[in-house]
Amino acid sequence: MKTGRFDRRIDRLRRPRLPGGPSIAAVLAAVSVWEALVRACRVPEWLLPAPSAIVREMWGERAVIADHAQATITEAVIGILTAVGLAVPIATSMALFPLLRQALYPLFVISQTVPIIALAPLIMVWFGYGMLPKVLVVLLVTFFPLSVSLAEGYRQADPRMVQLLWTMGARTGHVFRYVLWPQTLPSFFAGLRIATTYSVTGAVIGEWLGATKGLGVYLVRASKSFQTGRLFAAIAVIVIVSLVFFAVVELLSRWFLRWKSVDD
Amino acid sequence: MGAFLDVRAVAKTFVEHGGRGRRIAGGPEAVPVLRRISLSVQEGQFVALVGPSGAGKSTLLNIIAGLLPPDDGEVRLQGERIDGRPGRVAYMMQDDLLFPWQAVREHVALPLLVRGVPRGEALRRAEAILHDFGLLGFADRYPAALSGGMRQRAALARAYLQGSPLLLLDEPFGRLDAITRSALQEWLEGVWSRERRTILMVTHDVEEALYLADRVVVLSPRPAEVAGVVDVPFARPRRRGLRADPAFVQLRAKLTEQLVGAV
Numbered sequence: 001m002k003t004g005r006f007d008r009r010i011d012r013l014r015r016p017r018l019p020g021g022p023s024i025a026a027v028l029a030a031v032s033v034w035e036a037l038v039r040a041c042r043v044p045e046w047l048l049p050a051p052s053a054i055v056r057e058m059w060g061e062r063a064v065i066a067d068h069a070q071a072t073i074t075e076a077v078i079g080i081l082t083a084v085g086l087a088v089p090i091a092t093s094m095a096l097f098p099l100l101r102q103a104l105y106p107l108f109v110i111s112q113t114v115p116i117i118a119l120a121p122l123i124m125v126w127f128g129y130g131m132l133p134k135v136l137v138v139l140l141v142t143f144f145p146l147s148v149s150l151a152e153g154y155r156q157a158d159p160r161m162v163q164l165l166w167t168m169g170a171r172t173g174h175v176f177r178y179v180l181w182p183q184t185l186p187s188f189f190a191g192l193r194i195a196t197t198y199s200v201t202g203a204v205i206g207e208w209l210g211a212t213k214g215l216g217v218y219l220v221r222a223s224k225s226f227q228t229g230r231l232f233a234a235i236a237v238i239v240i241v242s243l244v245f246f247a248v249v250e251l252l253s254r255w256f257l258r259w260k261s262v263d264d
Numbered sequence: 265m266g267a268f269l270d271v272r273a274v275a276k277t278f279v280e281h282g283g284r285g286r287r288i289a290g291g292p293e294a295v296p297v298l299r300r301i302s303l304s305v306q307e308g309q310f311v312a313l314v315g316p317s318g319a320g321k322s323t324l325l326n327i328i329a330g331l332l333p334p335d336d337g338e339v340r341l342q343g344e345r346i347d348g349r350p351g352r353v354a355y356m357m358q359d360d361l362l363f364p365w366q367a368v369r370e371h372v373a374l375p376l377l378v379r380g381v382p383r384g385e386a387l388r389r390a391e392a393i394l395h396d397f398g399l400l401g402f403a404d405r406y407p408a409a410l411s412g413g414m415r416q417r418a419a420l421a422r423a424y425l426q427g428s429p430l431l432l433l434d435e436p437f438g439r440l441d442a443i444t445r446s447a448l449q450e451w452l453e454g455v456w457s458r459e460r461r462t463i464l465m466v467t468h469d470v471e472e473a474l475y476l477a478d479r480v481v482v483l484s485p486r487p488a489e490v491a492g493v494v495d496v497p498f499a500r501p502r503r504r505g506l507r508a509d510p511a512f513v514q515l516r517a518k519l520t521e522q523l524v525g526a527v
Contacts, residue, residue, distance in 0.1 A: 161363065163326075166350040167331065168375045174378050178363070179363065
């Protein structure tokens with residue numbers, strides 16, 4: 001019966017596991033160790049709060065945190081939607097006109113090498129303390145991964161598939177609809193996944209440098225008043241919001257790329 | 265006027281940057297691929313084009329499909345110039361070329377959608393021919409979940425539904441195993457006998473050419489010229505046992521000889 005047991009083990013390896021099962025276990029384990037160490041060593045809360053203290057803080061501050069989080073989420077969502085809205089036509093034009101690609105591509109790379117932390121205060125000076133400068137920071141950090149992944153996707157298109165459409169009497173619009181866009185979609189989603197994780201951090205950095213509302217503001221206030229529990233509460237919320245964003249993109253990508261996961 | 269499809273003195277030279285060929289004054293190399301090819305196809309005829317690999321068979325099909333302009337000569341379909349004008353003839357290119365993101369039904373409907381047929385109607389008409397192409401029940405499958413034979417049939421169905429009077433096939437069964445291959449040849453012969461669409465098929469398989477075609481055109485190696493034309497005498501519908509028929513074997517030997525002689 002030894003072989004039977006072995007087969008079953010191989011079977012278990014092949015079967016798709018519950019997504020995130022092991023990672024959830026790992027996170028829970030890390031949090032438990034953290035909690036135990038803080039309690040055992042009696043670490044003061046202003047130095048490092050225990051997870052339970054952070055959760056208590058989050059719950060006590062829930063109304064305030066929700067208010068700030070709403071501002072951050074709004075900035076991140078508007079920023080990323082604007083980035084998509086700009087990256088799609090720009091990357092598409094770059095695919096159509098190689099000259100444009102040669103002209104713009106280095107600029108994109110250069111824009112990425114400028115440290116955002118240096119640029120963000122300037123953006124505040126130019127556009128004030130409202131929502132616009134935060135959206136611009138998000139746009140700045142998400143546009144690059146989106147446009148580059150799209151441009152790469154277009155470059156990988158199979159020219160013979162395009163030729164096939166020409167023989168059917170297709171117009172340029174058909175070529176994009178039936179070949180280029182579907183072909184680019186996996187690459188686009190790869191870029192979108194990176195961009196969404198950047199977007200929340202981008203918004204928080206924007207707020208950090210000057211705002212009246214947002215998780216970045218809350219973060220600054222908590223750290224200046226040595227309320228480490230609140231600081232960690234803000235961090236936890238930022239992580240959770242980013243994870244939710246990531247999950248939404250993941251679901252969208254699974255729906256749009258459902259043809260990729262078929263081999264029955 | 266004359267023939268249904270008329271290829272007149274078509275010539276093509278590729279300019280390659282690096283590679284073998286005739287070197288012109290140290291610049292890029294010019295590789296002549298087609299040297300004055302002339303051939304004609306009658307309406308409703310099944311013509312096979314055989315030649316050694318690399319002879320430029322696919323190049324010739326690309327020119328007839330309008331994808332590649334010839335350097336010299338012209339291509340006429342029912343008297344009308346079609347070289348350099350894609351969209352007039354259906355073309356099944358090598359390696360099935362299915363789109364991984366489309367289910368079978370959408371593949372077959374694609375030429376109709378491109379022509380502006382409303383989506384619902386296009387999908388209905390696609391579905392209606394799935395039976396003839398042995399794809400009934402596979403309408404919702406994506407290419408990754410199809411066998412090699414089914415993929416080729418889906419690609420053929422897509423070319424068929426385009427409704428062009430001329431169908432170009434580039435090694436339609438080139439990548440298949442021998443058994444699937446001969447089964448599909450028999451199936452294609454049946455479909456063709458019913459529909460009588462004019463077909464020009466490229467292959468490097470002499471037996472396939474003889475089994476399917478009314479006429480076989482032999483090309484010489486690069487730069488290609490027409491090395492010979494053979495009319496195939498066998499009655500239709502062609503029987504499965506035809507391949508073992510002495511007359512068939514003899515003709516196959518003669519054609520193979522011509523092909524090898526051309527090399």
